[in-house]
Structures are given as C-alpha cells and as structure tokens.
Amino acid sequence: MTVLRKLVIPAFVLCIVWQSKAQEPLPAGQVRDASSGLVINLDEAYVPAYILPDLLTTEGGEKVTTPERWTNERRPEILEAFTTQVYGRAPGRPDALEFEDLSVDRYALSNMATRKEVKVWFDEGKTRGMTILIYLPNKNQGAVPLFFGLNFKGNHSVNDDPYITMSETRAKPREGQNEEDSRDWPRGSEASRWPIEMLIANGYGVATVYRGDIDPDYDNPANGVQSLYYAEGQTHPADDEWATLAAWAWGMSRAMDYFETDEDIDASRVAIVGHSRHGKTTLWAGATDERFALVISNESGCGGAALSRRRLGETVARINHVFPYWFCENFKQYSGNEDVMPVDQHQLIALMAPRPVYIASAAGDTWADPKGEYLSGVHATPVYELFGLEGLYGQDQPPVDTPVQNGHIGYHVRTGGHDINLYDWRQYVKFADKHLRK
Numbered sequence: 001m002t003v004l005r006k007l008v009i010p011a012f013v014l015c016i017v018w019q020s021k022a023q024e025p026l027p028a029g030q031v032r033d034a035s036s037g038l039v040i041n042l043d044e045a046y047v048p049a050y051i052l053p054d055l056l057t058t059e060g061g062e063k064v065t066t067p068e069r070w071t072n073e074r075r076p077e078i079l080e081a082f083t084t085q086v087y088g089r090a091p092g093r094p095d096a097l098e099f100e101d102l103s104v105d106r107y108a109l110s111n112m113a114t115r116k117e118v119k120v121w122f123d124e125g126k127t128r129g130m131t132i133l134i135y136l137p138n139k140n141q142g143a144v145p146l147f148f149g150l151n152f153k154g155n156h157s158v159n160d161d162p163y164i165t166m167s168e169t170r171a172k173p174r175e176g177q178n179e180e181d182s183r184d185w186p187r188g189s190e191a192s193r194w195p196i197e198m199l200i201a202n203g204y205g206v207a208t209v210y211r212g213d214i215d216p217d218y219d220n221p222a223n224g225v226q227s228l229y230y231a232e233g234q235t236h237p238a239d240d241e242w243a244t245l246a247a248w249a250w251g252m253s254r255a256m257d258y259f260e261t262d263e264d265i266d267a268s269r270v271a272i273v274g275h276s277r278h279g280k281t282t283l284w285a286g287a288t289d290e291r292f293a294l295v296i297s298n299e300s301g302c303g304g305a306a307l308s309r310r311r312l313g314e315t316v317a318r319i320n321h322v323f324p325y326w327f328c329e330n331f332k333q334y335s336g337n338e339d340v341m342p343v344d345q346h347q348l349i350a351l352m353a354p355r356p357v358y359i360a361s362a363a364g365d366t367w368a369d370p371k372g373e374y375l376s377g378v379h380a381t382p383v384y385e386l387f388g389l390e391g392l393y394g395q396d397q398p399p400v401d402t403p404v405q406n407g408h409i410g411y412h413v414r415t416g417g418h419d420i421n422l423y424d425w426r427q428y429v430k431f432a433d434k435h436l437r438k
C-alpha cells in the first residue's frame with residue numbers, strides 16, 4: 001500500500017498531467033509531428049540564438065588563412081567529425097568490384113539517345129550489386145558530361161521507355177507481403193522528376209540507380225550492402241560505421257568507378273544531384289568523393305543543407321526518431337542537443353570547395369527549412385573565398401523564383417512544395433553549362 005501511495009499514484013497523476021499537456025493546443029507556428037509526437041517549429045520566430053562551429057579555426061585553435069591549410073588540415077578534421085558523428089565510416093572500393101554490360105540500345109528515346117544498363121557487382125560471389133541506367137545523347141561526339149542521381153522507385157520509374165529493366169524494388173513490404181513481392185511502382189511514375197529528354201537535348205548524359213539496390217530504405221541492418229562487411233557475428237554497423245545514407249553515398253562512388261571506365265562518359269564532368277533524402281546523400285557523396293565535379297542538393301533539409309542549430313522544420317531528434325537507420329548511432333546523442341554537435345551543415349557545404357555546389361529550396365517546403373538551407377551556403381562562403389571564388393552573400397534569401405548563380409555556390413528558392421521538377425532542372429543545366437562546359 002505504501003509503495004502504491006508513494007510511487008504508483010504520483011506516477012499515474014504525472015502521466016495524466018503529461019497527457020493533458022500533450023493534448024494542449026500549440027501556439028501558431030508550432031505543430032505536433034504525428035510520427036514522433038515531437039513539437040516542430042514552423043515559424044522563424046522560434047529559431048533560437050545559436051553559435052555555429054567555426055569553419056576556419058582548427059581544433060588546435062589556429063586560424064586557417066590559406067587554401068593549402070584548409071585542404072591539408074582543416075578539411076580533414078571536419079570530414080572526420082561528420083564521418084564519426086553523423087553519417088558513419090564506409091569502406092573504400094571493394095577489390096572484387098566488377099562491371100557487367102547488360103544492354104545497349106542506340107535507338108532509344110526516338111533515336112535521340114543511347115540507353116545502357118550496367119550491373120555493378122560489389123562482391124566476388126556476385127550476391128549483391130546495383131544496376132545503373134544510362135542515357136547518352138546521340139548527337140554528341142566523344143565523352144559527354146553527365147548528371148547522376150539515385151531514384152526513389154526503381155530505374156523503370158524514371159521514364160516511360162518500356163525497355164528499361166524493372167528494378168527489383170525492395171520497398172518496405174506491406175502486411176502479409178515478403179520483400180520479393182514488394183515491387184509495386186509503375187513504369188514512368190517518377191518521370192516528372194527526371195526530364196531525360198531535356199537533358200539529352202542539352203548535350204548531357206543522365207544516369208541513375210535505384211537506391212534500394214544498395215540498401216533498401218527501411219530499418220533492417222541485414223538487407224543492405226553493409227552486411228557484406230560485417231565481421232563474424234556482427235549484426236549491426238558499429239556506432240561510428242556507415243548507416244543507410246552513407247551506404248547510398250558509397251554506392252554513388254561505385255557508380256563513379258564505372259563512369260571512369262566508360263569512354264562515352266567524361267568522368268571529370270559528373271554532376272551529382274539528389275532530392276530530399278537523396279539530397280542529403282548527394283552532399284555526403286560529394287564530401288567523401290572529390291571526383292564528383294558538381295554537387296546539387298534539392299530540398300535536402302535536416303541532415304542535408306539545412307543548419308541543424310536553427311531547429312526549424314525537421315529536427316535532429318525527429319529524423320533520428322523516424323529514420324533511426326539513416327545516420328550512424330553516434331548521431332543519436334545530438335537529438336535535442338544540437339548545440340554540442342561538433343559540426344553544422346554549412347561545414348558540409350564547405351567540404352565541396354573549390355568545386356561548384358548548388359543548393360535549392362522550395363518556398364512551400366518549410367519542413368526542410370529553406371532559409372536554413374540558404375544560410376549554410378552563406379556560412380560556407382569564407383572557404384570559397386580562400387580559393388578566390390565567390391559564394392553566397394546576405395542574411396536574407398533571394399526572392400522566390402530568382403536563382404543566384406554568379407559564384408561557385410548556386411541557390412534558388414522556387415514557388416511550390418517539396419519536389420524536384422523541370423524548373424529545378426533548368427537551373428541545374430544553366431549552372432552546369434557555366435561550370436562543366438569545356
């Protein structure tokens with residue numbers, strides 16, 4: 001009875017008080033996220049005061065004033081912090097990596113393009129691999145520059161072309177379904193996100209890989225490429241080892257290994273592009289693999305271009321709650337604890353320097369914090385300046401539908417919501433024309 005009075009009853013009362021608080025209406029500009037129960041700020045008024053980690057001061061407290069010092073000292077420190085605390089360490093190119101040509105068709109897309117499909121095998125036993133779908137413009141002689149990105153719903157979803165091999169889309173199985181049966185995305189269903197004909201007409205090749213070939217997008221540590229690397233008895237990546245986003249980025253590097261062998265592709269002019277979770281992945285791929293010449297983040301938000309310390313839209317706590325397998329285990333300690341993170345996302349943008357980088361937002365995509373995405377470009381600018389290059393300037397975002405492309409950090413915020421569309425791609429082509437044309 002005493003135990004009941006002393007512990008159980010107060011706990012019960014506390015629960016009721018907490019419950020009723022949880023039901024309390026929130027002030028304008030805040031919402032309760034249904035999947036995590038967390039309160040999310042959607043209004044600038046809630047952005048707390050914050051101090052960003054200094055880009056140009058080494059861990060030993062010294063000022064970096066030359067490109068050499070950035071490249072040899074400060075850049076490796078920042079890359080290491082992101083590796084162990086955010087995305088996790090991935091292995092390099094596997095010895096057994098092998099490319100297999102699956103198909104070539106010179107008469108694709110009304111004779112405008114050559115379609116190739118190439119299998120990249122990751123292991124000697126060929127138990128795991130990914131299929132790269134490639135379109136190259138027929139009108140061009142010699143090796144072409146290329147846009148490359150991961151897709152959400154299988155290679156066959158990016159165009160109506162009936163000859164694209166259906167991806168083995170290992171989507172999350174629904175109740176009563178097993179992995180093999182979960183191929184439910186129709187052909188061409190993502191075509192609005194992949195204006196392949198427009199890119200071909202502009203002289204660019206396009207390549208894509210279904211991200212599920214590398215690691216299916218749900219919490220199962222046994223079904224991704226990481227499992228090939230587990231030590232005897234290991235069932236999860238270690239706390240500082242690659243989670244799903246790093247695995248996807250690793251896959252992008254393996255595609256680059258292939259591009260380097262294809263004489264129709266100019267591997268020194270590969271632009272990588274990704275939307276949303278693939279935007280986060282693309283930034284990490286660009287940071288870890290400097291062979292990528294241009295890096296484009298489309299509405300990448302939390303864990304991508306948006307500054308985590310602003311806590312506007314999706315937060316570290318929310319992303320770790322809903323997608324616990326995207327970032328390495330060590331990242332979890334920063335849920336609700338952003339101010340102690342050794343890095344923030346402007347430093348990720350700075351890791352691209354001196355290569356050109358493009359950050360894009362959508363005005364209606366508050367969840368991804370458009371202003372926070374823009375500001376990371378502004379705060380990365382001092383590193384571009386070390387190289388004598390221009391970045392982004394001013395605390396205020398440029399007006400909607402007014403791209404800024406003067407320097408080596410491009411930016412636009414367009415009308416509309418969370419998506420990648422023709423407007424976005426047109427800006428990327430313009431930016432690539434400036435930086436990748438010979």
Ligand code: GTR
Binds near residue numbers: 277278314319
């Ligand atoms: C959301 C997630 C975002 C973003 C997005 C997407 O559910 O909260 O971080 O990655 O998915 O990839 O479309």
